[in-house]
Amino acid sequence: MPRPDLHDLQAFQAVATERSFTRAAAQLGVSPSALSQTIRALEARLGLRLLTRTTRSVAPTEAGERLLQALGPAFDQIEAGLAALGDLRETPGGTIRITAAEHPADTILLPALQRLLPDYPNIKVEVEVDNTLLDLAAGRYDAGVRLGEQVAKDMVAVRIGPEIRMAVVGAPGYFARYPRPRKPQDLTAHSCINLRLPTLGGLYAWEFEKGGRELRVRVEGQLVVNTAPLLNKAVLAGLGLACVFEDQAQEHLECGRLIRVLADWCPPFPGYHLYYPSRRQPTPAFALLVEALRYRGG
Secondary structure (H helix, E strand, O other), X not given: OOOOXXXXXXXXXXXXXXXXXXXXXXXXXXXXXXXXXXXXXXXXXXXXXXXXXXXXXXXXOHHHHHHHHHHXXXXXXXXXXXHXXXXXXXXXXXXXXXXXXXXXHHHHHHHHHHHHHHHOOOEEEEEEEOOXXXXXXXXXXOEEEEEHXXXXXXEEEXXXXXXXXXXXXXOHHHHOOXXXXXXXXXXXXXXXXXXXXXXXXXXXXXXXXXOOEEEEEXXXXXXXXXXXHHHHHHXXXXXXXXXXXXHHHHHHHHHOOOEEEOHHHOXXXXXXXXXXXXXXXXXXXXXXXXXXXXXXXX
């Protein structure tokens, strides 16, 4: 059986990852029809159908899924080897792709990049903000950012931020109508703004801990949102109580626009970590980024 060349395999990976010939063709700089012919020729050489095509979608077959999983690590190693040639240059360079949720992208990644990038004009960083737990290999990311407790054990994890606390807050106008809760169980008598998690599609259960006792409370209310900025606007508007990151509420607490409750039930927990595959060979540019992000606080 003749071996497919790397261009054919890259074409397949692009289509299987994007689930679209149109988007993959734009990414590769070819026409959708030419890309379709490339995939058909690849399938013919392998004697296997790699993609299931309908008028509305494209998805890998079982054989295609197995090939896609094999290609991710292989291409990562090739790219890392090529990028490592940057050691031969005086100035580190190359593109680093990172996936992160909105909160760490705004509070940790952007400030670090403001310090790093002006000194290294050949380094490019692409940050994709996504609140789901994306697969690095499938998305061809160099690294991702997650809370420490969410990082898989087979990944290298580098702490990049301080511990985090949650804060249960409400607007003064809300508390003019309802008494302040003294314990998590009191939340059943309150209108709470729920956050729908993109990872599982479910609602976030508010987490509490005090004296070694842990509680997860499923709150109820009239409003459900799926982004943190909208959640913050809703609680400021007095639409109910919300459980938010402490740093996001701090300014509003100091100005009196929000009131905090149940603070003694919200201890700190491990903050954000940069994570990447343990097999990854760090390029000079990637090593610089890791050091720029590494948390050195107490």
